[in-house]
Amino acid sequence: ETGVTQSPTHLIKTRGQQVTLRCSSQSGHNTVSWYQQALGQGPQFIFQYYREEENGRGNFPPRFSGLQFPNYSSELNVNALELDDSALYLCASSLPGGRSDTQYFGPGTRLTVL
Amino acid sequence: TQLLEQSPQFLSIQEGENLTVYCNSSSVFSSLQWYRQEPGEGPVLLVTVVTGGEVKKLKRLTFQFGDARKDSSLHITAAQPGDTGLYLCAGARDNAGNMLTFGGGTRLMVKP
Numbered sequence: 001e002t003g004v005t006q007s008p009t010h011l012i013k014t015r016g017q018q019v020t021l022r023c024s025s026q027s028g029h030n031t032v033s034w035y036q037q038a039l040g041q042g043p044q045f046i047f048q049y050y051r052e053e054e055n056g057r058g059n060f061p062p063r064f065s066g067l068q069f070p071n072y073s074s075e076l077n078v079n080a081l082e083l084d085d086s087a088l089y090l091c092a093s094s095l096p097g098g099r100s101d102t103q104y105f106g107p108g109t110r111l112t113v114l
Numbered sequence: 115t116q117l118l119e120q121s122p123q124f125l126s127i128q129e130g131e132n133l134t135v136y137c138n139s140s141s142v143f144s145s146l147q148w149y150r151q152e153p154g155e156g157p158v159l160l161v162t163v164v165t166g167g168e169v170k171k172l173k174r175l176t177f178q179f180g181d182a183r184k185d186s187s188l189h190i191t192a193a194q195p196g197d198t199g200l201y202l203c204a205g206a207r208d209n210a211g212n213m214l215t216f217g218g219g220t221r222l223m224v225k226p
Binding site (some may be wrong): 028033035040041042043044045048056058090092102103104105106107108 | 158
């Protein structure tokens, strides 16, 4: 059983550019959540996808968007990058159905915006 | 604004000492999870507590969920250098537990 994988590992962009981050969920998991973790802080929930539909969103502007594909992998897209977007972006997959579903996190993508 | 406040933010102790990390909120959560994160990796789930007053033990780690399900604590007995890392609490508001609100984390360093 493969775990959650993310690509790329590291990425450097400049202000105003666009970026796409990718996540492959754990085998059989149909729910993917994305989090932003700024340096020295806890992760902040961006949004969640369940069966290819957005299933909840945190306090992030519309320039943060996402997709989930039929194989449950997911993308996070960020347009018009700002310096404050520099962070570790984590995705987590889960299989909803219980009261306390376990989320399995990937290693993250470290985005630096210059 | 963090809905979950963790304290302390940083903790540096000697091997063999005991410590407690606190996670407090004014909100009620349906469940609360504790994670440990190492540099360059994603958070790894340690435990989930769901019932007010619940206590769970994982070797030298003891987790407690407050009676009102608004706060939690993590107690480590006889800390070891391998316990070094970032400890995160996270609350879930719905029964599915999928959307998590994280605390700011407690960075623990255990010196040999």
